[in-house]
Amino acid sequence: MSFRVLLAAPARKRAWYELGYALVSLPIAAVGLIYLLVMLLTAATAATFVGVPMLAAGVLGARALGAVDRGVARALLGVEVPVPPPFRPRPGLIGWLGSALGDGAGWRAAAYRLGKPPVAVLASGTAASLWGSGLVLLSCPIWWRIPALAHLPVNTWPRALLAGTAGAVLLLLAPWTVRAALLPDRLLVRALLGPTRASARIHELETTRAQAVDDSATALRRIERDLHDGTQARLVALAMSLSMLKDELAETGRDDRLDQARVLVDLAHRNAREALVELRDLVRGIHPAVLDEGLETALATLAATSSLPVDLQVDLPRRPSAAVETIAYFCTAELLANAARHGGARQAGIELRTRNRLLRLRVRDDGAGGAAMGLGTGLRGLADRVRVVDGTLKISSPPGGPTVVTVELPLHP
Amino acid sequence: MRIVIAEDAAVIRDGLSLLLTTRGHQVAAAVGDATALCAAVAEYGPDVAVVDVRMPPTHTDEGLRAAIRLRRDHPGLGVLVFSQHIETRYAAQLLAEGSHGVGYLLKDRVSEVGDFLNTLVRIAAGETVLDPEVVTQIMGASRRTEALRTLTARERAVLAMMAEGRSNSAIATALSLSYGSVEKHVTQIFTKLGLPPSQSDHRRVLAVLRYLES
Incomplete structure (x- = not known):
């Protein structure tokens, strides 16, 4: 590091940003601590009916606060932390609660709230004392003769100049010291506000x-x-x-x-x-070329060419991705063929709905029932195909029927 | 016959042109998309238009839509719609506009040039011709399985050919039967299925299709 860099350090933008970060750290840490306390108090009442959803909301709130921290750290410290994978709740209220309470990114953001106060005190303390005392000492030659301050030991010109020099040295050292004092906070941000290595890997694989x-x-x-x-x-x-x-x-x-x-x-x-x-x-x-005209038309064609009377109900406000359309089509074709072949069914029904980000396909027939995975019905193959996009396939087929197969697929995996 | 061809695959377009010209027909125009087809029909006033279902720009069903439009705008024009695979829905849409001089065939059928030319002549003469595949699909999906079961195998074969739009004499030749026994089978079928008897071939197609689809 050259002497010039050393001298110019206090005048650089980076030094001011870091000073700013150190100073806002304290109020942020205070607010965060209060948030954490409220959240933990709620957790203490988690046994009650309201406590659980409150805690779940608290975890998600911590996640949101973490995003603010990440933004501030990026803007002022230049810390580039990747955003953790977005919160993807499972369907239903229970699913949502479970997903929120098990949200790793949320809990880690909450842990950051806990770690923030000590590192914030360290950073803002360092910044305030160095920059503050540096400025006070540097300006000593200006104010040492004010009568009200006569009791201070700085009472001669040489002493005042000495103090001024000491102030200048302190101000030169301040940026480097503040940067060092911010190191724990940087580490904390990196460790707790980004994705874990495993979740980053999972996200990449997905x-x-x-x-x-x-x-x-x-x-x-x-x-x-x-x-x-x-x-x-x-x-x-x-x-x-x-x-x-x-x-x-x-x-x-x-x-x-x-x-x-x-x-x-x-x-x-x-x-x-x-x-x-x-x-x-x-x-x-x-x-199937008919899929080019959309899933609804394709399913209508399947229904029309089935040897069973098929009741088709489709509610599809927007088109799923091509892969999902293809999977849904082949599932329907196979399930209708099964209904006609095995169950001795007299009629069948296809129901296609979207809920949240899910496509739900339900094929039912009034046949003899007793369908199960791996009985030569091709259901195993369908389940494998559905799993490729993280979908699920559920069979309900009690002896005597009816058989209902429900396939859930993400609209846009 | 004066014929307009609309088909985007150049090999098939050229092959069809060659076939039709060598067999003494006149190919007024051979085009590659639906817009050019409509323009050519308006300009040359052909007896028959041969139309591929899937053409640019979307490669879905623009040929079919053009065919429906042509049938509405040019009564008396025979339209043969060609498709790489059969959709019964397409057949239904074509027939919804009336059944005079219309055909719906798998593209593979041109590989039997004799049958194909024969079909084209029939369509120009105002008959209805459906691909056997359409009939198979409709019969397979028909809810009238109980009634169909009362037919003998021979009667079912005759019914399938009726649905394709074949005349009694054509059915007799195809199944190596005498004309009289075909007539007898037809009467039997109409009685068993409770259909009103009909002499005209293309009305018979509609009656049979409506019965199978209801």
Whole structure:
């Protein structure tokens, strides 16, 4: 560190920001401590009916205060702490309470409230005493002759100049000392207001998985489009040419070689036609084209082509992501097929609703019931597929029916 | 016949043009999207339009919507709608506008050029032609399973062909039956299902479809 840097330190913006941070730390710490005390008092009454929700709200409030702290630390200290994963409550009041009370980021923010007062006292004390005494001493040559202050030991010019020099030295040292005194607070912010390493990793994995699922849905859609526009069209044209060629050959005179050619063309024509049928089934399995028109239309088509009468109820204000639409479609198709195949059902119902950020698909039938995971019903496969986006699949199928399968999927994983 | 083709895959468009011209028909225009199709029909006044369901810009059902519009704006124009896969919903939408001179076929069917040309002539003559796949799907989804069960296998085959829009003589040829026995089967079917007897082929299609879908 050069001498110039040392001299210029008090005049730099960074020094003022750090001073500012040290000074506001104290009121922030005080408010935070009061908050924490109130929260803990509430916790003491947690056994009562109101206590639990109050404590849950307290944890979430601590999380919000933590965000303020993180902002202040970023603005004034330049501490870049990643934001912890957002609060994602489970559905229902109980789910919300459970999620809030178990919110790690909230509790860690509350712990920061507890750790803040000592580090704030250290930082603001250091800042106030160094900057304060530095300024007082530096200005000594100006005020030492004020009569009211005659009792102070600074009562001669040399002493006043000495004090002034000491003040200047203190002011030069102040920025460095304050920065050192802020170190515990920085560490605390990093440790308690960011995501833990595990939660950061989980968040990253969730993000990349959602991306992978979406990518594969897009890729399948593209493959379907490519097959449709390229391969299928070319095969149709090929089969058409072969068919024309067959007709041409039929017109020419009979000859051994020509007979041979007829047989070959016939074979090639049959192969092209069979390839077309196989390709059509394949394309349908990859991405049903009707899904392009939205999940509601796609489900209506499924309902219309089912051999059971199907009552369809859809309430879908906005479109889920492509991957979720595809999963919901294939689940419905499989469940309707199951209902028609196994249960001896007379009618079926599809219900599609959204609640919070969830898509809920319910397929029921009035068949014999007794459906369970892993009885050759393909339900295991569906459950696996649903889990890819953190969805759930629940089966209710008492002997004698009815069978109700509920699939819950996040709208946008 | 004067024909307008709308199909976005160039290989199929060119193949169809070649096929139709070599068989003595006149291809007035071969276009790649719905807007150009409507313009070409207005300009050339063809006997039949062959339309792909999925075309640019959205690649969903613009061909179908154009076909419905054409049928409304140009009565007497035969419209054959082509699709890579069958949606019974599309068939229903096409027939909702009336059943005169309309067809809905899987694209694969052009690989039997003889049958395909035959179909086109029938549509130009005002008949209704549905792909066997449509009929299979509708029969599979029909709630009239009890009544359908009373039909013999032969009668079910005849019913399927009626729903496709085939005439009695065509059914006789396809199933290697005499014309008389086809007539007998048809009467049997109408009696068993309680349908009002109908002579005209395309009215018969509608009666059968309405019965299966109700």
